[in-house]
Amino acid sequence: MDYLIAFGSDPQDVTLTTSGIATTADFHRMTDELLTDRRFRVPMNVLLDHTDLAAARMTGDEVNEAAESVTQLGPQLGSSRVAILAPHAATFGVSRAALALAETPRLNAKVFGIRENALRWLQRKPYLVE
Numbered sequence: 169m170d171y172l173i174a175f176g177s178d179p180q181d182v183t184l185t186t187s188g189i190a191t192t193a194d195f196h197r198m199t200d201e202l203l204t205d206r207r208f209r210v211p212m213n214v215l216l217d218h219t220d221l222a223a224a225r226m227t228g229d230e231v232n233e234a235a236e237s238v239t240q241l242g243p244q245l246g247s248s249r250v251a252i253l254a255p256h257a258a259t260f261g262v263s264r265a266a267l268a269l270a271e272t273p274r275l276n277a278k279v280f281g282i283r284e285n286a287l288r289w290l291q292r293k294p295y296l297v298e
Contacts, residue, residue, distance in 0.1 A: 169186055169187070169188045169195070169198075169221065170186070170194075171185060171187070171189045172184070172185045173202055175204045177215075179238050180215040180245070180287070181212040181214065182202070182207075182208070182213075183213055183214075183215045183216075184198060184202065184213070184215070184217065185217045186198070186218050188220075189222050190218075190223040190241055190262070192237065196237060199228055203241075203244055210244075210245065211236070211249070211271070212245075212249075213251075213290045214248055214250040214251070215252070215253065215286060216250060217253045218252065218263065219254075219283075220253075221259050222256035223258050223259040224259075224282045231262055231266055232269060233281070234266040235266045235267075235269035235270045236270075237244050238267060238270035239247035239272055241275075242272030242275040243272075243274075247274070248275075248276065249276045249289075249290055250275070250277035250278075251278060251287070251289055252278065252280065252289050253277045253280055253286045254279055254280070254281065255282065260279060260281055261267075264279050268281075278279060282295075
């Protein structure tokens with residue numbers, strides 16, 4: 169999986185754009201890079217754009233591992249908002265499953281199939297847990 173981390177935009181503070189075949193190892197690498205970047209702060213509006221990501225081949229174990237990553241990432245994101253853009257059915261399903269399995273009661277993340285809806289959600293009063 170390839171990814172790009174771009175800071176600065178509106179309404180998101182950072183955009184993570186993924187492409188290629190989804191792997192949990194690459195997700196770990198991407199989140200480690202995000203969290204260690206000097207521009208990262210809490211809270212932030214985050215757009216995780218999976219438009220060009222192929223997640224159909226992810227196994228149940230890989231989805232569980234992704235959920236564990238989300239669980240570990242949750243406290244580091246604090247009250248940040250994370251809009252996950254997944255316009256393709258398989259990626260949408262995997263993203264929803266990983267969020268549902270994650271044990272992150274304070275993580276304010278939501279999966280969207282339409283970019284405009286994700287951006288509109290990020291524009292709402294920021295940093296409130298819904």
